Amino acid sequence: MSLRQMARLLHYSPGWISRVENGRAIPTDELARACDELLALDGELIALARADRSGPVGLLRPAQLPPGASAFVGRRALLKELDVLLADANRRESVLTVALDGPAGVGKSTVALRWAYEIADRFPGGVLFTDLQGNSPEARPLAAADVLEQFLTAFGLPAAAVPADEAERAAVFRSIAVRRPILVILDNAAGSRHVEPLLVGARGCVALVTSRRRLTGLAVKAGAHRLSVRPMDQSESADLLSAVAGPERVAAEPTATADLARRCAHLPLALRIAAERLATFPHRSIADAVAELADRQHRLNVLTDIDDPHLAVRAALSSSYRALDDEAARTFRFLGLFPGATIGAAAAAALVDRPLGHTRRLLEVLAAVHLLEETGPDRYLRHDLLRDYAAERAAEEESATACQEALRRLVGWYVGTARDWPPHAPGEAEVAEAAERVEQVEQVEQG
Ligand SMILES: Nc1ncnc2c1ncn2[C@@H]1O[C@H](COP(=O)(O)OP(=O)(O)OP(=O)(O)O)[C@@H](O)[C@H]1O
C-alpha cells in the first residue's frame, strides 16, 4: 500500500505518516491502532508505539546466560558442527534455529550453554535464556506467554508496554529482533509446539533449543536443524572423571576408570555424580567405585547425589517415563525384563503381547523421547541405566505373574513354537539364554 493511499484511508496527512514511518515522530495510540488494523498486524504497532514513548534511551541489551558446567570437557565435534551451521547461516544472511535432542542427562543443556558463551559477543541485540522446565518433575512447563513477558521486560520494556496476549507479545518480540540480532536459548523444551511462539525469524538471529524429544515438528515448520547429543566416548568420559576427581587418580587406575565409565553408560549426569563421589571420598579407589556399581539393583541408588536427591539418574529418567502415555509406559516396563542391550521389534512384540505393527509404533514413540535408540531397521538399543530403571518399574508396577507371562512369551517366541511354551515359568538362566539367542538371531538377520 502506498503512503498516499494509507494517509487517505486513515485521514492523516501523508507528511505526518512519513515522519512516523521514518522515526521522526512518535505516533499516538490512536494512529498506531488505526495502522495496525489497516495492515492487520495484530497489535504489533500499538505495542511498539507505547514502548517508544516510554523509553527515550532505546532498548537494553540483555545478557541472561546462567553459569555453565564448572568442568566442561569434550564435545568438540558437536561444537564444530554448530559453528559450521552458524557460519553457513551468516553467509546466507538468514536466521538459524538449532534443536539439540538426546536422552535425559546426556549433556544437552551443558553443551548448549557452552556454545552460547562462545558466540554471545556476536549478538548486538543481546542474549536471552530461559529454562522452559519441559522435563522438570515438580514444575509445570513455562507458558510461552510468560516467557515472552520476561523477554520483553529484559529489553527494558516497562510492564505497561507489554501487551496482554501471547500473539501480541510474540509480535513485539519479533519486531525487536528485527532491529538488532539476538541469541535466544530455549532450554529443556517439552516439544516443538512449546517453543514455536518463541522463535525469531530475523536474519542474524539464532535460536538454540534443547529437548529430550526429537523436535521434528520444529524442523518441518521452522526449518530447524536437528542435532542429537549422544553419550560421551571413552576418552571424554575419562576426561570428565579426571576433571572432577583429579587427574592423578584417573591416571593411576586406567582400567578401573574405563569400567566406571561403562557402568555409568557414558552418561555425563551419571559420570558427574560418580566423579563427585570420588572427590568426596579421596581414600576410596576407582576400583571401589566400580564395585559399588556392580549390583544392578543398587546402581541407581548409588547414582544419586546425597546433597541434592533431585540430582540423580533415576529422577532424570523418571520424568521422561512419567510423561509417557499408558501403553508406551507399559512397553517401556516390559522391555526392562529383557536382559540384553539390543532388542528387535519381533521379540518386543512377544514381550508386550501386541501385534508387530502396533509394537513398532510403540517402539518409535519410546525412541522419539530417547528412551530407546533405533540402531537399524526394527532394532533398538538402550543403555544399561535405562534398562535398570525399566526393570525397576516392571518390578514395582507389574505383578509377578504378568512379568513371568511376558518372559514365557519371549522364551516361547525364541524357540519358535507356541507362545505359551514353556509350560512352567522360565528361570533366570533360561531367560538369559533366550535373550542371548534372540540377539544372535537378530544380528544374523541383520546380515
Ligand atoms: N561436556 C560436559 N562436561 C562436563 N560435565 C558435563 C558435560 N555435559 C554434561 N555434564 C554434566 O552432566 C550433568 C547433566 O547435563 P545436562 O543437564 O546438560 O543434561 P541434559 O541432557 O540437559 O539433561 P535433561 O534431559 O535432564 O535436560 C550436568 O550437571 C553437568 O554437570
Ligand SMILES: [Mg+2]
Ligand atoms: Mg537439559
